[in-house]
Amino acid sequence: MRYLIAALTLFIASQTFADGKTQKIAELLKAQGLVDTWAQQIESGKEYNKKISQQIMGQIMTSLAPNADFKSRFDLASEKFIESTIAPWTPQDMITVWADFYGPGFTEEELDQLISFYSSPLAQKEIKVGRLALTNFTKHFQELNQPIVEKATNQYIADLQVIAAECNCAK
Incomplete structure (x- = not known):
């Protein structure tokens, strides 16, 4: 029983430490402006997918003259495509x-120093570790996003083809 209590105490302490470390990393990322950058990247992704939707719709519509009902269905399919390509993660995620990739490189004390003294020699270490973490971080989200966009694109094209066939409104 003593070992169980000791193990639970150690587990709880490690979770508290990890959460504190993650909070410090979040504070550092906010100070560096990266959280805002990531939020902006998410929004840019939404805009890019909207642009893709409009391009595909433009291609489909060059050979169609749908009535109002089918135009509405095409628009709904476009909205469905755009919604299905939205990345399911937030800047907090x-x-x-980032903390998982970046955190092992620093202690809490070092993070405190980075937050307070970003221009210190320790900041040079942060840049080195950050660059390595950024490579893994970027790859991680690119790999996560690829199947989402592929699946949504395939479904979007299939939806448009069904609507076009039902529309029977070729020019």
Whole structure:
């Protein structure tokens, strides 16, 4: 029983330490402006997918003259495509993943120093570790996003083809 209590105490302490470390990393990322950058990247992704949707719709519509009902269905299919390509993670999720890649390189005390003294020699270490973490971080989210966009694109094209066939409105 003593070992169980000791193990539980150690587990709880490690979780508290990890959460504190993650909070410090979040504070550092906010100070560096990275959280805002990630939020902006998520929004840019949404805009890019909207642009892709409009391009595909433009291609489909060059050979169709749908009535109002089918035009509405095409628009709904476009909205469905755009919604299905939205990345399911938030900037907070990205902080957590970044902390997983980045956190092992620093102690809490070092993070405190980075937050307070970003121009110190320790900042040079942060840049080195950050660059390595950024490579893994970027790869992680690119790999996560690829199947989402592929699946949504395939479904979007299939939806448009069904609507076009039912429309029977070729020019």
